[in-house]
Amino acid sequence: FDLADFINKAFPDADKTAFLAQLNKTVWYKNNTSQFIQLYDINTYCGLSCYIPIFKRTDLNEYYKQLSWYKAGGYDKLFRKF
Numbered sequence: 001f002d003l004a005d006f007i008n009k010a011f012p013d014a015d016k017t018a019f020l021a022q023l024n025k026t027v028w029y030k031n032n033t034s035q036f037i038q039l040y041d042i043n044t045y046c047g048l049s050c051y052i053p054i055f056k057r058t059d060l061n062e063y064y065k066q067l068s069w070y071k072a073g074g075y076d077k078l079f080r081k082f
Contacts, residue, residue: 004046023048053079
């Protein structure tokens, strides 16, 4: 997920001015592909993405479990039910 889009949708009424200002200082270059794993169109991008498991999306959850950073980052312990 695009980090800024996730924050905007998760906290629609919050003042995100400071967060977005820091994000713009942190991300120096922004670019994206048109799709994610050839299935999902990318419509928003801030230059930083995040993985947020969705219980009903076993295809994506299984895809991420195969990536080396999943276990290295402790996601296997954090998201055991997914």
